[in-house]
Amino acid sequence: MTAFVIRRLLQSIIVMLAVSLVAFVVFRYVGDPIESMVGQDMRLADREAMRDRLGLNDPFYVQFATFVGNAVQGNFGISYRLQEPVTRLIMERLPATIELAVASALIALIFGVFFGVYTALKPKSPITATVMTLSLAGVSLPTFLIGIGLIYIFAVELGWLPSFGRGTTVMVGGWRTGLLTESGLRSLILPAITLSLFQLTLIMRLVRAEMLEVLRADYIRFARARGLTDRAINFGHALKNTLVPVITITGLQLGSVIAFAIVTETVFQWPGVGSLFIQSVQVVDVPVMAAYLMFIAFVFVVINLIVDILYYTVDPRLRVGTGKR
Amino acid sequence: MEPVLSVKNLSVQFPTRRGTLTAVDNISFDIAPGEVLGVVGESGAGKSMTGSAIIGLIEPPGRISSGEILLKGERIDNLSTDNLRRYRGKRIGMVFQDPLTSLNPLYTIAEQLVETIRTHMPLSQADARKRAIKLLDDVGIPAADRRIDDYPHQFSGGMRQRVVIALALCADPDLVIADEPTTALDVSVQAQIIDVMKNMCAEYGAAIMLITHDMGVIAETADRVAVMYAGRIAEIGPVRDVILDAKHPYTAGLMGSIPTLATNSDRLTQIPGSMPRLSAIPQGCAFNPRCPHVFDRCRVERPDPIASGTRRVACWLHAPEEQAA
Numbered sequence: 001m002t003a004f005v006i007r008r009l010l011q012s013i014i015v016m017l018a019v020s021l022v023a024f025v026v027f028r029y030v031g032d033p034i035e036s037m038v039g040q041d042m043r044l045a046d047r048e049a050m051r052d053r054l055g056l057n058d059p060f061y062v063q064f065a066t067f068v069g070n071a072v073q074g075n076f077g078i079s080y081r082l083q084e085p086v087t088r089l090i091m092e093r094l095p096a097t098i099e100l101a102v103a104s105a106l107i108a109l110i111f112g113v114f115f116g117v118y119t120a121l122k123p124k125s126p127i128t129a130t131v132m133t134l135s136l137a138g139v140s141l142p143t144f145l146i147g148i149g150l151i152y153i154f155a156v157e158l159g160w161l162p163s164f165g166r167g168t169t170v171m172v173g174g175w176r177t178g179l180l181t182e183s184g185l186r187s188l189i190l191p192a193i194t195l196s197l198f199q200l201t202l203i204m205r206l207v208r209a210e211m212l213e214v215l216r217a218d219y220i221r222f223a224r225a226r227g228l229t230d231r232a233i234n235f236g237h238a239l240k241n242t243l244v245p246v247i248t249i250t251g252l253q254l255g256s257v258i259a260f261a262i263v264t265e266t267v268f269q270w271p272g273v274g275s276l277f278i279q280s281v282q283v284v285d286v287p288v289m290a291a292y293l294m295f296i297a298f299v300f301v302v303i304n305l306i307v308d309i310l311y312y313t314v315d316p317r318l319r320v321g322t323g324k325r
Numbered sequence: 326m327e328p329v330l331s332v333k334n335l336s337v338q339f340p341t342r343r344g345t346l347t348a349v350d351n352i353s354f355d356i357a358p359g360e361v362l363g364v365v366g367e368s369g370a371g372k373s374m375t376g377s378a379i380i381g382l383i384e385p386p387g388r389i390s391s392g393e394i395l396l397k398g399e400r401i402d403n404l405s406t407d408n409l410r411r412y413r414g415k416r417i418g419m420v421f422q423d424p425l426t427s428l429n430p431l432y433t434i435a436e437q438l439v440e441t442i443r444t445h446m447p448l449s450q451a452d453a454r455k456r457a458i459k460l461l462d463d464v465g466i467p468a469a470d471r472r473i474d475d476y477p478h479q480f481s482g483g484m485r486q487r488v489v490i491a492l493a494l495c496a497d498p499d500l501v502i503a504d505e506p507t508t509a510l511d512v513s514v515q516a517q518i519i520d521v522m523k524n525m526c527a528e529y530g531a532a533i534m535l536i537t538h539d540m541g542v543i544a545e546t547a548d549r550v551a552v553m554y555a556g557r558i559a560e561i562g563p564v565r566d567v568i569l570d571a572k573h574p575y576t577a578g579l580m581g582s583i584p585t586l587a588t589n590s591d592r593l594t595q596i597p598g599s600m601p602r603l604s605a606i607p608q609g610c611a612f613n614p615r616c617p618h619v620f621d622r623c624r625v626e627r628p629d630p631i632a633s634g635t636r637r638v639a640c641w642l643h644a645p646e647e648q649a650a
Contacts, residue, residue: 217426221382222419223429224382225413225418226419226441226444226492227410227414228410228414228444230410232440237429316478317430317478
């Protein structure tokens with residue numbers, strides 16, 4: 001187990017190095033940093049002096065090492081647009097994105113597993129037919145369309161929920177949260193649903209397919225022959241056996257939810273990291289873009305690591321070396 | 326003595342697009358307390374289907390279309406789903422063919438045993454565990470108190486089948502239905518498993534319905550044998566009588582196709598043709614197209630099992646009126 005975790009950690013570090021190389025190339029070679037920083041009336045000699053001072057004339061690997069060194073300490077430079085440290089900008093907006101992502105991941109997981117199990121156990125019920133048809137819409141409609149549709153129905157026509165922003169937020173130990181106020185929670189509903197819908201249908205269809213597969217397995221038949229209750233069979237024996245692929249997909253999807261919150265955040269003007277990224281792209285705010293790239297890669301690497309460790313807790317067959325055959 | 330199990334005129338049918346198929350056709354037999362009844366026949370003869378019908382596990386759309394199943398004089402074929410569940414595992418235990426897939430891979434042996442014991446018996450967790458260890462010890466698993474916390478994949482096939490037998494016996498059933506319990510095992514292990522099963526059932530006072538296509542296993546184990554052909558019982562009687570003096574031409578053919586060391590013949594006798602598909606069972610006796618002794622009546626009229634000495638034979642050759650003629 002420990003050896004496995006260490007091995008996976010090393011792999012993760014290699015992945016992060018590769019991504020930071022890409023981020024660095026973007027950071028350093030998309031446009032001239034000096035050009036971005038100084039006015040037109042600066043003399044060439046001064047520019048050269050500045051280059052030297054900032055280390056831009058150093059060999060490639062030295063610059064890369066400096067970049068990685070700074071990145072490890074959470075230093076990604078200063079935003080061109082806002083003249084503030086990039087790290088602080090991202091940290092300020094991170095709570096908004098994480099709250100949105102976690103809320104929608106929870107919605108997707110809870111309803112996805114529930115409907116997946118239901119549709120697998122009752123394949124002939126009319127509810128199953130309805131859910132399966134609706135789920136097609138969930139997979140195929142683009143996020144922005146769903147978002148705009150929800151805004152139109154619930155914010156414009158019915159006027160029940162706000163159409164943009166986070167509502168009132170409060171600071172709790174450096175974390176700006178919208179979960180503690182009514183307007184914050186109300187603002188969260190529409191974007192969270194929008195963002196969750198794709199993952200929800202994906203998880204639902206996956207759970208359904210896996211359940212149908214597992215319910216045919218011999219050990220389920222044997223569990224029935226042992227006289228266990230339906231509840232114990234369906235949830236204790238069948239559902240647990242569907243979990244390995246479900247954890248994989250859910251984990252990867254949580255990464256995607258954070259990464260692709262960009263669209264939802266834009267539609268709902270959600271003040272998160274995604275909308276920060278979109279604004280930075282518009283003005284070629286390279287340090288922010290590079291940092292965002294690193295940040296998303298980091299999220300994926302961490303989630304993958306957690307998913308791999310979760311496999312171990314779910315499936316005893318993977319705990320090699322601990323058992324004798 | 327009242328039989329443990331009494332099957333009367335049982336039929337199992339499957340509605341399909343091309344009409345209704347009769348997988349088990351009007352069969353009757355009894356099993357006495359502590360008796361081992363062997364059920365032999367080719368694949369598709371309805372052996373397993375009879376076992377599934379008794380324990381109430383026929384997959385829909387199949388259903389028991391007529392007949393009665395009595396367990397110690399009590400009808401069990403028309404119980405509600407929930408009452409049906411209560412006697413499965415408790416009054417009737419089941420052992421399936423493949424021990425590698427009969428156990429849920431994600432739970433330890435202890436978890437699966439304790440779960441089954443506590444479903445059927447009012448025992449505390451600790452007492453159930455003690456009983457589980459005793460059962461494992463009885464089926465011959467060495468160091469049962471340590472191995473009990475292992476997962477199924479940490480056991481070999483033969484050991485897993487022992488665990489399955491322990492699971493089948495864990496609530497002191499009256500009857501154990503063993504559906505091809507040794508077919509998936511190494512030849513060297515088969516005899517051990519049969520021994521374990523026979524001794525265990527004797528010790529725990531359970532009768533056995535042993536479904537197999539292996540005449541050798543039947544000869545060694547069973548007290549009586551039922552030979553099935555195309556969903557019907559061709560011949561049923563004490564094992565010795567049936568093997569040494571088969572009355573039904575099909576049984577005789579089966580016996581003739583078993584190689585023996587005593588008779589040094591180069592060729593084995595074989596039954597020409599193959600068992601008819603369920604959708605194309607011939608009129609009259611189902612065996613008539615392959616029977617060497619066929620006569621006119623066999624092609625028209627279907628024989629019901631006729632008492633003949635210690636046994637019953639479904640063949641016109643043994644009808645009193647034909648023998649008189």
